[in-house]
Amino acid sequence: MATQKSTRPPAPAAERPHPDATRRSQRSRQAIYDAALALVGEVGYPKTTIEGIAARAGVGKQTIYRWWSSKADVLLEAFLDLGEQAAGQEAYAIPDTGDLAADLKAVLRATVDELRDPRFETPSRALAAEGVVNEQLGREFVAKLLEPSLQLYVDRLRAAQEAGQVRPDIDPRIALELFVSPLAQRWLQHTGPFSHAYTDTLVDYALHGLAPR
Amino acid sequence: MATQKSTRPPAPAAERPHPDATRRSQRSRQAIYDAALALVGEVGYPKTTIEGIAARAGVGKQTIYRWWSSKADVLLEAFLDLGEQAAGQEAYAIPDTGDLAADLKAVLRATVDELRDPRFETPSRALAAEGVVNEQLGREFVAKLLEPSLQLYVDRLRAAQEAGQVRPDIDPRIALELFVSPLAQRWLQHTGPFSHAYTDTLVDYALHGLAPR
């Protein structure tokens, strides 16, 4: 996949029939991102309207419709932009102390905390929900937000395989789902409590299996 | 769990101030269920409107507002009703042949097939998505639709524990998530292929763990 990372806009979906992107107002773009995230946080996703975003951003509605195809699309890019801005600070990787179980538990505990941060929770939920029903957006959501994070688990598990802590015939992309997916489902669907104890348990079960040894 | 099965409506959140339920038109109710499910299947959830349901059902809008609080609520009950009608035929339980792995694989393969049936897929997705964003509905969705199915896994796993095929210190309610949640996530979020081979792998990984023995 050839990415055109030389031009600055952070991957503008490319499929939509864009007007001249070089004339685009960065000022408006940022104002729209800010307004969208703020509104979703304040009144929730369903009550966030394009008109509302435009008004709050001090922007004409057409400026939104010119560059995005839907409310969900705006929010997705706003969220991606938020992530990019945050990206500089964090070194996004799973620690490798040699103790796989401890490393996974630490990361999952951190994830639990992050998912509880209301700053992220409302827009994430909104996007996830929209992705469930709108396949195109869902795939974009997964590709741009989910997969990059999951890849970190793949890397860590492969390192564990080389260190002999994970069976060599295991597919890491599937293995990671044993603890990531349960966490995701509890968060998304409220199917159960959402705690550090829970994620610790998941890691233990996943690593050692349910069957007696 | 005490169910109030005397009033026939399948427990509609109880908080809403219902008019006299005994005078309710079953004719209209069924027509609304049918219309709602048909419309969601045909045009998708977001384009399904209360007006549309009323028109298709040959019913006044007020008749819907009288008995339900939202589009999601209508659809949830319509879907429950659908499930109840189907329930008579099937004996809903997980087989117990003594071979836990085989039994789980069989059930998960059947689940994969069922989730692909478009008759169920659109409304299920719609409800799941709504539940992600609307906590009240989400909890109802889980309690009425998800938990009863998960309980079957709990039962089967407990039997396996008694048979010595699962470690006695394992919590079955958590254990089942090792294979159910990954499947759910792949279906909801399109995070990966959705096949019999995949579910078989999940069962193997979950039972025997990722770590070498």
Add this chain to the structure above:
Amino acid sequence: MATQKSTRPPAPAAERPHPDATRRSQRSRQAIYDAALALVGEVGYPKTTIEGIAARAGVGKQTIYRWWSSKADVLLEAFLDLGEQAAGQEAYAIPDTGDLAADLKAVLRATVDELRDPRFETPSRALAAEGVVNEQLGREFVAKLLEPSLQLYVDRLRAAQEAGQVRPDIDPRIALELFVSPLAQRWLQHTGPFSHAYTDTLVDYALHGLAPR
């Protein structure tokens, strides 16, 4: 032409596909008339908008679109309604003192004064202008507002013919235009001063002709 004058609405164009007129809110109708006339008077016709009328009348836009097809249509009916309300008071006829010239001069002087009343001027101009460009509306405007007034001149001229003051071979419907049309044109198009002296002159010229006798 069969008119259905038993139903109360003052001739609702009949051609448009009306919803159930018996359920119509008279309250809203009157509020819309009032708002439309007020706005046209205050900000002028072009800056009068359907949204503005709806807002000022405290009415949903749809309630306007349900019953009228355009801004011009609303204003025409509002104006007709205004006329009907005023109709009760005045005995609308041209006096017959036996002196045709004097009677015509009196009526035309009164017309000059009336056309200068800003209460009538703005909406009249707006309707006349719209009628110039929109033939359908123009014909309605003429039939409902103009012709009834012109008919009064026809009647007076016929009386004058019987009294021997107008040649018997004259067509009154054409004759009246000799003094009415010049007045109308000066008012509509600002083609010249608009005064009592002018209308007096018109009557003299029209009655006695341009040619020497």
Add this chain to the structure above:
Amino acid sequence: MATQKSTRPPAPAAERPHPDATRRSQRSRQAIYDAALALVGEVGYPKTTIEGIAARAGVGKQTIYRWWSSKADVLLEAFLDLGEQAAGQEAYAIPDTGDLAADLKAVLRATVDELRDPRFETPSRALAAEGVVNEQLGREFVAKLLEPSLQLYVDRLRAAQEAGQVRPDIDPRIALELFVSPLAQRWLQHTGPFSHAYTDTLVDYALHGLAPR
């Protein structure tokens, strides 16, 4: 009347703050005139937009706003330009055969035919309508398009006065309205049939008066 025919633009209202007129693109100007007239003819005045004219003329919107103040203004000048181009061919004057009645009838018959030519009808109506509602434009319309034509009647009537065919105390500027205004009104407002027979009648009535002699 002092005309400043040295600068080529046909007297552009003078009040507007013009940029350097010597650098003006005649190419664009003509394209705009053509586009404006074509669009008004094709879709009517209200649906003719500045954007549409600019697009059709292959011109930037700003080029229109730089030189004209409104849609009506563009159309007025376009129409004047059209008239000027046609002016070369015709010798615009009313014939003087010595028979006033015959001369007037001939000219009015020709006017009837001309007003029916759709090439002129749509833009004329549009301008006339706009002038009814917009006094400034209306006065310009009258001064530039109407008065020059009416002046021809004044001239012819004065000649008739000298020849003893019109009473010497008659004001020709008012007299001409006896037959011109009725025609104008019937055309503008569809208040009656619009034919050669009608104009002939008008001339007869106007010359000889309504009263018996």
Add this chain to the structure above:
DNA sequence: CGTTAAGCGAGACGGTACGTCCGGTCTTTTT
């Protein structure tokens, strides 16, 4: 004869209004 400043095409921008759709309430009539 190159510099420079205007007009120009293009079109993004903040806005306003359009005409439509639907939400949720209310009223009238029928069953």
Add this chain to the structure above:
DNA sequence: AAAAAGACCGGACGTACCGTCTCGCTTAACG
């Protein structure tokens, strides 16, 4: 008293234009 029907107020939708505002680009006039 519930139900069918649908008018009503409100408000968001996505579109069309408004008039303003940059952007290069061309094209004269001048230094």
